[in-house]
Amino acid sequence: MPLHWLISAILALAAIGFGMGRRRALASASGNPRNLHSLPNFYGWNVAFSVMTPALGILALWLLVQPAWINSQISSELPESAISEGSSRDLVMSDVRRIAEGLERLKIPFLITEPAEESDEAALTDLREQLRSVGIAIGSNIRPEHLVAARHFRAATFSARLWMTLAVVLVAAGGFAVSYLATHKDFRARNTVENGIMLVLIGAASIAVLTTLGIVLSMLFETRNFFAGHPWQDFFLGLKWSPDFRGDSELAILPLLWGTLYISIIALLVAVPIGLFAAIYLSEYASNRVRLVAKPAIEILAGIPTIVYGLFALITVGPMLRDYFATPLGLGQSASSVMTAGLVMGVMLIPFVSSLSDDIINAVPQALRDGSYGLGATQSETIRQVVFPAALPGIVGAILLAASRAIGETMIVVLGAGAAAAQFDRGLGQLVNPFEAMTTVTVKIVSQLTGDTDFASPETLVAFALGLTLFAITLALNIFALWIVRRYQEQYE
Amino acid sequence: MTDLAAERHNKGSLLEPDDRTRRRNAAERRFQIYGMIAVGLAIIALVILLTSIIRNGAGAFMQTFITLEVTLDEATLDPGGDRDRAEMASVFTFGYAPLIRTAIQDRIEAEGISIDGLERPEALISKEAAAKLRNFVLDDPQMVGETHTFRFLASGRIDGYYKGRVTMQSAELDSNISPEQLMLADALKAAGALKTRFNWGFVTRPDASENRPEASGLGVAIIGSFYMMIVVLGLALPIGVAASIYLEEFAPKNRFTDIIEVNISNLAAVPSIVFGILGLAIFINFGGLPQSAPIVGGLVLSLMTLPRIIIPARAALQAVPPSIREAAFGVGASKMQTVFHHVLPLAAPGILTGLIIGLGQALGETAPLLLIGMVAFVREYPAASPEGFFDPATALPVQVFNWTQRADPAFVERASGAIIVLLVFLIAMNAAAILLRSRFERRW
Numbered sequence: 001m002p003l004h005w006l007i008s009a010i011l012a013l014a015a016i017g018f019g020m021g022r023r024r025a026l027a028s029a030s031g032n033p034r035n036l037h038s039l040p041n042f043y044g045w046n047v048a049f050s051v052m053t054p055a056l057g058i059l060a061l062w063l064l065v066q067p068a069w070i071n072s073q074i075s076s077e078l079p080e081s082a083i084s085e086g087s088s089r090d091l092v093m094s095d096v097r098r099i100a101e102g103l104e105r106l107k108i109p110f111l112i113t114e115p116a117e118e119s120d121e122a123a124l125t126d127l128r129e130q131l132r133s134v135g136i137a138i139g140s141n142i143r144p145e146h147l148v149a150a151r152h153f154r155a156a157t158f159s160a161r162l163w164m165t166l167a168v169v170l171v172a173a174g175g176f177a178v179s180y181l182a183t184h185k186d187f188r189a190r191n192t193v194e195n196g197i198m199l200v201l202i203g204a205a206s207i208a209v210l211t212t213l214g215i216v217l218s219m220l221f222e223t224r225n226f227f228a229g230h231p232w233q234d235f236f237l238g239l240k241w242s243p244d245f246r247g248d249s250e251l252a253i254l255p256l257l258w259g260t261l262y263i264s265i266i267a268l269l270v271a272v273p274i275g276l277f278a279a280i281y282l283s284e285y286a287s288n289r290v291r292l293v294a295k296p297a298i299e300i301l302a303g304i305p306t307i308v309y310g311l312f313a314l315i316t317v318g319p320m321l322r323d324y325f326a327t328p329l330g331l332g333q334s335a336s337s338v339m340t341a342g343l344v345m346g347v348m349l350i351p352f353v354s355s356l357s358d359d360i361i362n363a364v365p366q367a368l369r370d371g372s373y374g375l376g377a378t379q380s381e382t383i384r385q386v387v388f389p390a391a392l393p394g395i396v397g398a399i400l401l402a403a404s405r406a407i408g409e410t411m412i413v414v415l416g417a418g419a420a421a422a423q424f425d426r427g428l429g430q431l432v433n434p435f436e437a438m439t440t441v442t443v444k445i446v447s448q449l450t451g452d453t454d455f456a457s458p459e460t461l462v463a464f465a466l467g468l469t470l471f472a473i474t475l476a477l478n479i480f481a482l483w484i485v486r487r488y489q490e491q492y493e
Numbered sequence: 494m495t496d497l498a499a500e501r502h503n504k505g506s507l508l509e510p511d512d513r514t515r516r517r518n519a520a521e522r523r524f525q526i527y528g529m530i531a532v533g534l535a536i537i538a539l540v541i542l543l544t545s546i547i548r549n550g551a552g553a554f555m556q557t558f559i560t561l562e563v564t565l566d567e568a569t570l571d572p573g574g575d576r577d578r579a580e581m582a583s584v585f586t587f588g589y590a591p592l593i594r595t596a597i598q599d600r601i602e603a604e605g606i607s608i609d610g611l612e613r614p615e616a617l618i619s620k621e622a623a624a625k626l627r628n629f630v631l632d633d634p635q636m637v638g639e640t641h642t643f644r645f646l647a648s649g650r651i652d653g654y655y656k657g658r659v660t661m662q663s664a665e666l667d668s669n670i671s672p673e674q675l676m677l678a679d680a681l682k683a684a685g686a687l688k689t690r691f692n693w694g695f696v697t698r699p700d701a702s703e704n705r706p707e708a709s710g711l712g713v714a715i716i717g718s719f720y721m722m723i724v725v726l727g728l729a730l731p732i733g734v735a736a737s738i739y740l741e742e743f744a745p746k747n748r749f750t751d752i753i754e755v756n757i758s759n760l761a762a763v764p765s766i767v768f769g770i771l772g773l774a775i776f777i778n779f780g781g782l783p784q785s786a787p788i789v790g791g792l793v794l795s796l797m798t799l800p801r802i803i804i805p806a807r808a809a810l811q812a813v814p815p816s817i818r819e820a821a822f823g824v825g826a827s828k829m830q831t832v833f834h835h836v837l838p839l840a841a842p843g844i845l846t847g848l849i850i851g852l853g854q855a856l857g858e859t860a861p862l863l864l865i866g867m868v869a870f871v872r873e874y875p876a877a878s879p880e881g882f883f884d885p886a887t888a889l890p891v892q893v894f895n896w897t898q899r900a901d902p903a904f905v906e907r908a909s910g911a912i913i914v915l916l917v918f919l920i921a922m923n924a925a926a927i928l929l930r931s932r933f934e935r936r937w
Contacts, residue, residue, distance in 0.1 A: 067781030194829040201743065204735035208756045208803070211796050215767060218774035274531045281528025290532075298535050301542075303850075303923060305857025307890040308546065308912050314897055315905055316545040347538045354535070378517055380524035401762065408764020410860035411890075415897060442766050442860070449773065449864050467770045471763065478762045479755075 003063075006165055010055045010172050014048040017176050021047030021183050029185040038190035046189045049196050050179035055172035062164045070160060071097075074153045082145035092146065099142060099150035100157070102131035215471065222464035230458045235465060241421035241439075243448070243459045251462045253469060255422040258431070259438040263342045263417060264406035266434065270346025272399055275353025280383060282354070283361050302351035306411040313344040313416030326435035334418060339434040341417035345409055349402045356401065360394035360488070361387060394488040400481035404474040410442040417443065441466050546909050546916075552656045553910025556692035556707065557647035559618055559681065563596040564640045565630060576634040586623040589630075590615070593622055593645070606680045611673040617681075619646035621701065621708040646694075647687065649706040649903045651678050655689055658902055695910060699872045700892065706903035709896075711911055713871050717787050717886030718856060720875065724791020724882065725798055725855050730848055732795075733802035734837075737844075740803075741810040742832050761800035768797045769861030777865060784866030785885040787875065793865060794855040801851040802844075809843025810836060842933035849926040853919050859890040867891045889915045 025043035029035035036043070075093050083092050124142045183189070227235070230251060238252025278298060282291055318335035321343075326332045364387050372382040388395075418437025421444075423430065430436055448463040455461075510518065567574065569588055571581050594615040601614060622645040629643075630636055646652075650670035653659040661672045681687040698710025736757075744750040772793035776782045782789050813836050821831040862868075867887050875884035887895065889911060896908040 064780055068779060071781060190827065194827060197829060198739075198743065201735045201739035204732045205739040205744070205750075205753050207732055207796075208736065208753055208760055208800065211760060211771070211799070212756050214775055215763070215771045218771055218779075219767075222774060274534050277528045277531030278535055281525070281532055285525055285528055286532075294532050294536065297539055298532070301535065301539055303853065303919065304542070305854075305859070305890055305915065305919070307857065307859045307893050308542070308916070310859075311893060311897060311908055311912060312542050312545060315549060315909070316541070347535075347542070350535050350538070378521045380521045381517070383524070404762060404764075408766065410764070410766045411894070414860075415894070442764070445766055445770070446860065446863050449770075450866075450868060455778070464770065464774070467767055471767050474762065474764055475759060478759050482758060 006059070006168060007056075010052060010059075010168070013172055013176060014051040017047035017051045017180065018044035021045075021180060024180065024183045025185060025187070025189070028183070036185050037188050038193075042189035042193050043183050043187070045193045046187075047176065047179045047183065049193065050175040051172050052175075053196065053200075054175050055168050058171055059164070059168050062167070066157075066160050066164070070153065070156045073156060074149055077152065078149055079145060082143065082149070096146055096149045096153055099131065099146060100153040103150060103154055106130055219464050219468040219471065222461055223468050225456070226458055226461035226465045230462070235462070239424045241444070243462070249459055251458065253441070253466065255424065256439060256441045256444055256466070258422045258424075259338070259417065260407055260440040260442070262338050262422075262432075262434075262438065263345065263413060263440060264403055266338060266342025267345035267349055267406045268399065268403060270343055271349035271353050271402060274346075275350045275402075276357050276395065278350065279354040279357035279361060283358050284379065284383060284387075298351045298354055301347065302355070304348075306348065306409060307415075309344050309348050310411040310415035313340050313412055317344055318416060321435065329435075331433055332435040332437075334435070334437045336416055336418035336437045337435045338417065338438050341413045342434070344416055345406055345412050348409070348412065349405060352405060353398055353402050356398035357391070357395055360391045360398060360485075363394070364390045391488075393484050397481040397484035397488065400477050400484070404477040404481070407477070408442065408470060408474050410446065413440045413443050414446055419443065419447065441470050445470070546912050549906060550909025550911075550913045552906045553695055553913075554692055555656075555689050556694070557652040557655055557687060557689045558644045559597075559647050559687050560642060560644050561593070561596045561600055561618075561686070562640055562642050563592055563626065565626075565637050566592060566595075567638045570630055571634070571637050576637065578631060578634055581634055581637075582631060584627075586627050589623040589626045592626065593618055600681070600686060601677070604680070604684045604686075606677065606684070608673050608676050608680070610671075611677055612671065614674065614677055616670060616674055617647055617651050617678055617687075619648050619707050620705050621646055646707045647678070649704075649901060651675070651687075652707050653903055654678060656906070658906075695907075696914065699874060700870060700887070700895070701872075702870075703899055703901065706899075706901050706907060709904075709907055711889065711892060711914060713874055714887045714889045714892035714911070715914075716875055716881070717790070717867070717871075718888045720787035720882055720886065721791040721794055721888060722852060722856060724788060725795045725852060726848075728792070728795040729798045729802050729851065733799050733848075733851075734806055734844060736799075737803045737806035737810060738832060738837070741807045742836070743828070757800045757803055761804060764860075765797055765858055766860040766864070768793050769864030771796070772861060772865045783883055783885070785869045785871065785887070786883050787886050787888075788882040789865050790862050790867055790888060791882070793861050794858060797858065797861065798851045798855045801854060802848055805847025805850070806840070806844045809840040809847065812843065813839045839935070842929055842935075846926045846930045846934075849922050849929070853922045853926075856918060856922070857890055857915065859888075859894055862888055862891045863894065868895055870895075889918075 022040050022044035025036055026033065026040055033040050071093060074096065075089055078089065078092060078096075083089055124144070124147065127147070128142055235251060235253055237254075238250060239254055240250040240252055241255045243249040243251060278294075282295055286294065314336070318337070318340040321337065321340055322333065322335045325339075326334070326337065368386050368390055369382055372386040373379075377385070417440060419439050420437050421439050445463045445466050448460055448466075451460070569591065570584055571577075573580050597614050597618065622643075625645065626643065629641075648670070650659050650664070650667065651674075654664075654670075654675055655678075659667070659670065659675070661675060664670045664672045664675055678687055694708070695710050696715070697712045698708060699713045700710070701708035740750065740753065740757075744753075772789055776789045776792055777784055817835050817839065818831050821835045822828075826834065868891055869885060869887070871885050871887050873884070875881035875886045893908045893911045893915070896904040896911065
């Protein structure tokens with residue numbers, strides 16, 4: 001039974017349950033709702049929720065666990081001989097899954113197994129052709145062991161589905177029976193339903209915690225695998241990034257961190273002065289008319305997706321910087337450079353800095369300004385010597401938040417900064433040349449995880465170590481910045 | 494009063510500013526000008542950004558077409574002569590190419606065009622044309638033997654010639670096009686066979702391979718993005734609203750709710766690529782969901798959007814004045830009834846505004862989708878829902894990234910065009926949010 005039928009069946013049963021529960025409650029109060037403990041609809045909801053919640057919960061859990069479980073079962077059945085040289089168990093299993101998928105699409109009746117066919121070369125080649133015709137291309141010839149495993153896989157999936165349907169239907173029916181029988185005029189239906197809703201609300205709120213947990217655990221797990229094959233000293237203290245997919249790569253984070261920091265610094269040098277002055281001007285000087293136009297215009301910058309900035313860097317800013325600055329100055333020939341990515345990222349961060357600083361400047365009490373004006377200070381003197389120092393902690397927090405944005409930004413650097421890692425052994429000149437292409441942590445996460453490589457190799461797993469480092473850096477920055485901003489806000493409340 | 498002060502005051506009239514005042518006033522003006530420059534720079538950056546994208550991308554919506562009359566020759570297309578579809582399918586697109594060559598040669602002769610050194614006139618027409626012809630014939634085998642008028646896409650180089658990307662000089666060095674072929678294109682244009690018109694295909698067609706940029710379109714990407722937005726809407730809206738109701742209305746002040754609050758504000762600032770890593774590790778490697786599927790993209794984007802929905806939703810709930818709650822309590826409503834019957838409907842416009850803005854951010858997000866394999870080259874439209882959620886697809890911003898990675902400069906134009914489409918969607922969504930806010934927002 002397809003999944004959506006099962007779900008519709010549960011929903012239908014819940015709807016029926018709603019009507020029947022409501023009627024039963026009214027009947028037990030001999031038709032007079034005033035004799036009921038709760039409003040009649042609560043009795044209906046009670047039955048409906050008792051049908052839906054456990055059944056859908058089991059369904060979701062089952063769907064989550066089943067693929068991984070079947071995969072490990074079939075994988076352990078595969079004999080060593082079925083894995084050819086240069087391949088791995090995981091790769092073979094992905095072939096097996098695809099064959100099983102193809103058999104399903106071809107609608108080959110799977111209860112009939114003909115052992116003779118499995119060793120027949122011609123039949124296997126024919127099967128491969130058939131699979132191709134339904135859109136599944138298998139790289140090499142299908143091996144008999146793989147076909148057997150695929151058949152088992154398909155059978156296991158089918159029976160698991162069957163059991164799942166059965167279990168879900170039983171649980172739904174059970175929930176229906178229990179709650180329907182409990183329905184009576186003295187049953188505290190409202191309290192039960194409200195407690196249930198409360199649990200759902202708490203569950204929804206905890207998803208944020210689960211997400212963080214998922215992020216940390218998934219990256220920790222793979223990072224541990226990475227450090228099992230690659231010494232951590234090399235990763236954190238090494239000076240060279242040169243991945244080599246034949247193995248023996250040097251994977252050190254320092255060159256990438258240097259690129260990330262350099263680009264972020266340029267971006268902040270652009271964004272902080274412009275954003276700060278824009279915020280000051282708009283909140284202290286601008287007339288209403290100017291503010292009405294300029295403020296939304298700056299906020300539009302914040303709503304533009306980063307891929308747009310990336311393309312802008314790639315086709316406009318990069319070539320322009322190369323033709324008018326880098327080449328005439330003899331500083332490089334590359335359109336993608338630290339400067340390109342930094343400038344464009346700076347533009348992206350302007351609204352971020354300006355809207356945060358705007359809030360912070362507005363939070364400075366008017367009394368401080370009035371005091372300064374009373375002493376005869378001009379408006380700019382008041383801003384520089386009274387408002388700005390008072391707002392400084394908050395502004396530092398805003399800049400740190402912007403820095404964390406810059407460090408984690410991906411698309412602008414993927415398209416604008418280049419793919420070559422900084423090389424520490426080429427001398428300082430190349431390292432600080434802003435017109436040199438340089439890569440960042442985020443770029444390497446993308447490139448290491450999108451290549452067609454074995455998932456278990458250190459060259460792929462390094463992406464998780466990079467991701468964890470990135471997560472740790474930005475998390476520390478965020479927590480520190482939010483702490484500063486919060487403390488600052490409390491100061492004037 | 495000391496002599497010094499007296500001296501300074503006696504120096505001139507009050508109407509005539511002294512040096513120091515002048516300096517201070519100049520500093521004041523300078524400071525203001527810095528502010529204006531900053532605002533100006535930000536707006537100039539916005540204008541340059543938008544004009545650069547629009548100038549580069551507008552061309553993608555226009556495309557050069559060549560109209561030809563093709564005789565569907567029976568001897569090549571249906572050697573058996575019995576119009577059997579299965580048998581005719583054995584003639585691949587390769588077999589249709591000669592028909593197009595004949596058609597364009599006939600047209601050249603009919604117009605009396607003669608160009609010295611002209612070779613391979615069929616290079617004017619996209620390689621996609623043969624496939625179009627084949628689909629036409631296989632749809633209705635009875636058409637074989639007849640002559641029909643077709644509007645074919647011109648090849649990418651010819652299209653580029655009319656958009657200024659290809660010139661006679663560059664054609665000399667190009668193995669894909671020759672100056673003579675460009676002259677032929679001009680002659681056909683004069684004869685009315687070659688026209689530039691609006692290109693609906695850019696929005697509806699699937700992606701095409703590296704060497705036929707003229708045939709590529711955004712169809713699959715738009716469907717993929719749409720499916721992902723449905724998933725985000727279906728997951729992030731109920732979960733986000735439920736979470737904000739709990740935190741704002743019910744949560745007791747304790748360690749657990751503190752952790753949740755800190756978590757949410759931190760998740761809103763976690764780099765988006767980290768969510769991609771999460772999706773790859775949990776949904777694909779552990780959960781066994783297919784790569785490149787909109788369902789995985791939607792799940793990842795939901796987790797990412799969740800905090801961005803919760804924060805404005807909480808603000809909207811907080812803005813509902815306590816008097817509403819107290820009135821509801823006063824007539825005997827339970828806490829739950831108060832929230833769901835009174836507070837939530839009043840906060841709904843604010844929640845929806847936050848939701849639309851969150852969806853807009855999710856629509857433009859690229860980095861996490863790269864990691865879950867949505868960069869793959871997908872030519873097939875995903876099926877209708879619900880199966881389509883598990884079919885491979887791409888997304889609008891990822892399609893942009895994909896096109897920037899290709900060598901042919903025609904794809905730069907396509908990428909910018911795709912961004913225009915993306916921006917149109919975003920503007921529509923944000924306009925809806927603004928409308929909603931101004932229409933329904935209530936000031937208490």
